[in-house]
Amino acid sequence: xxxxxxxxxxxxxxxxxxxxxxxxxxxxxxxxxxxxxxxxxxxxxxxxxxxxxxxxxxxxxxxxxxxxxxxxxxxxxxxxxxxxxxxxxxxxxxxxxxxxxxxxxxxxxxxxxxxxxxxxxxxxxxxxxxxxxxxxxxxxxxxxxxxxxxxxxxxxxxxxxxxxxxxxxxxxxxxxxxxxxxxxxxxxxxxxxxxxxxxxxxxxxxxxxxxxxxxxxxxxxxxxxxxxxxxxxxxxxxxxxxxxxxxxxxxxxxxxxxxxxxxxxxxxxxxxxxxxxxxxxxxxxxxxxxxxxxxxxxxxxxxxxxxxxxxxxxxxxxxxxxxxxxxxxxxxxxxxxxxx
Ligand code: ZN
Numbered sequence: 001x002x003x004x005x006x007x008x009x010x011x012x013x014x015x016x017x018x019x020x021x022x023x024x025x026x027x028x029x030x031x032x033x034x035x036x037x038x039x040x041x042x043x044x045x046x047x048x049x050x051x052x053x054x055x056x057x058x059x060x061x062x063x064x065x066x067x068x069x070x071x072x073x074x075x076x077x078x079x080x081x082x083x084x085x086x087x088x089x090x091x092x093x094x095x096x097x098x099x100x101x102x103x104x105x106x107x108x109x110x111x112x113x114x115x116x117x118x119x120x121x122x123x124x125x126x127x128x129x130x131x132x133x134x135x136x137x138x139x140x141x142x143x144x145x146x147x148x149x150x151x152x153x154x155x156x157x158x159x160x161x162x163x164x165x166x167x168x169x170x171x172x173x174x175x176x177x178x179x180x181x182x183x184x185x186x187x188x189x190x191x192x193x194x195x196x197x198x199x200x201x202x203x204x205x206x207x208x209x210x211x212x213x214x215x216x217x218x219x220x221x222x223x224x225x226x227x228x229x230x231x232x233x234x235x236x237x238x239x240x241x242x243x244x245x246x247x248x249x250x251x252x253x254x255x256x257x258x259x260x261x262x263x264x265x266x267x268x269x270x271x272x273x274x275x276x277x278x279x280x281x282x283x284x285x286x287x288x289x290x291x292x293x294x295x296x297x298x299x300x301x302x303x304x305x306x307x308x309x310x311x312x313x314x315x316x317x318x319x320x321x322x323x324x325x326x327x328x329x330x331x332x333x334x335x336x337x338x339x340x
Contacts, residue, residue, distance in 0.1 A: 001339060002292060002306050002331045003054040005271060007209050007249055008128040008176060009066060009311030010059030011320050016040045020314050022216060023065050023095070034112070037062040041113050045121050047321060052328035055124045055172065055305075060313065062113040066176055067130040067138040068097070073109040074157060076101035076143070083140050089182045092218035098140045103153045109161045111168065118169040127170040129158055131177035131208065132194040133187060148190050155197035166204045173199070174207035174249070178310075181210055184235035192239040199245060207247035207271070210236065211310040212255065215278030223256075223278075230256040237264035247271055251309040253291045254279065262298040270299045273309030274330060275323050280315070282322045288330020289337055296338060306331040 011019065016036045018024035026033050044059035063069020071077055082095040114127055130138070132151040144150035162173050175195055180187040199206045210233065212226075213219035223230075233250060240248055241264060249271035251257055262270055274291040275283055292306055306327060312320040 001301055002304055002334050003124075004306045004327050004331045005053060005055035005126060006048070006057055006059075006324070006327075007211065007271075007273075007308045007311050008057060008060055008174065009313035010044050010057075010061070011313060011315055011317045012061060013040050013043065013317065016061065017064070020316060022214060022314055023068075026064070037113065038116055041116055042120055045117060048324060049121065049123065051321070051324035052332070053123075053324060055126050056117070056121045057126050057128065058113045058117045060128065060311070062110070066128065066311065067135055070109055070130050070158070070161070071097060071135065071139060073106050075104040075106050077103070077139065085140050087137055088179065088213070091182070091222050094138065096138055096140050099143045099150065101143055103157060105157050105160055108164055110165060114165050114168045114170055124171045125169065126172040126174055126207070127165050128174045128176055128209070129162060129198070131175035131179070131191070132158060132198055133183070133191040134177050134179040137179045137182070147186075148194075151190065151194045152197060155194045158198035159200050162198060162202055166202055170204060172205040172207055172247070173202060174209055174247070175199070176209045178211050178213055180236045181212060181232040184232055187236045188239040192236070192243050192245075195245060196243055205247060206245050207249060207269075208240065208245050209249035209271070209310075211249070211251050211273070214310055214314050215276075216314055220278055226256065228256060229258055231258065231261070233257060233261045234264065237261060241265055241267060247305065249273070249307055252295060253283070253287070253309060255309065259294050260298055262295060265299075269303050269305055270295070271305040271307035272299065274306050275308040275327050277308055277310045277312055277315065280319045282319070283326040283330065285326060285329040285333045288326055289334040292331065292334040293338060301338065306334070
């Protein structure tokens with residue numbers, strides 16, 4: 001009951017990359033960089049296990065950014081000539097690569113870190129991939145001329161990599177779709193369908209993470225404009241409830257999401273965000289257990305997973321570590337409180 005997991009990313013150590021940045025520059029190259037990525041992955045596996053988490057991730061130490069880490073391994077994309085594009089409905093500008101030809105995987109994308117992680121933890125291993133709709137929103141299209149067509153093309157590539165990750169021994173494959181909270185109608189119309197293409201044929205557990213973004217200023221400012229009640233999930237959850245995706249990760253603690261929206265996910269495992277990633281204040285175990293208690297009004301006990309609201313990548317290592325411990329301690333307290 002109340003398994004604990006992170007959404008996905010963790011801070012990169014200063015010897016691996018620039019710290020507290022969303023698109024950090026690597027500190028080395030070639031074989032040295034590969035070794036540094038491996039070392040950082042092992043360090044975070046150990047830290048998650050020491051904190052007492054039940055589901056372990058690679059902390060996304062081997063990718064610069066959660067979308068571009070995948071896109072870098074795709075043929076048909078010009079990574080040399082990035083352009084500035086407003087992303088997430090122009091919430092902020094990003095330097096994005098351009099799609100210039102039919103899309104095809106160059107080979108395996110995440111074999112190195114997935115196999116490494118599998119070798120070094122006996123716990124459940126979760127691996128994250130960007131969702132098709134979020135990828136489409138983070139690249140410039142100079143070829144397809146149609147969002148849905150391009151999303152389906154990316155979904156096929158994601159499916160190829162997801163099946164290979166499953167063969168590597170990954171237990172849970174999670175697709176990250178923050179774009180679902182920005183283009184709600186599109187998400188319901190074709191985003192969920194694209195996700196199901198990406199997850200086609202998987203027999204491991206499948207998950208989707210939908211959030212209000214990392215704790216960066218552009219997102220914090222955006223959230224200020226969303227009003228008293230954040231009802232974005234209301235438009236997307238019914239489509240997800242009907243889908244084959246088994247777990248859904250959502251923001252809860254310190255968000256303005258009405259908790260009763262979790263009811264719309266009937267039948268799914270719900271990864272409830274009990275850790276705020278936009279604040280350096282460490283949650284107390286009591287606060288974490290309280291959030292779990294709130295979610296229990298709408299989610300059955302055996303369906304509730306305690307999670308972070310989003311990735312912890314732009315935070316300091318110390319804060320992230322303390323938050324992992326708060327997550328595990330809070331879930332343990334909730335088991336005592338609500339376990340009977
Ligand atoms: Zn997120």
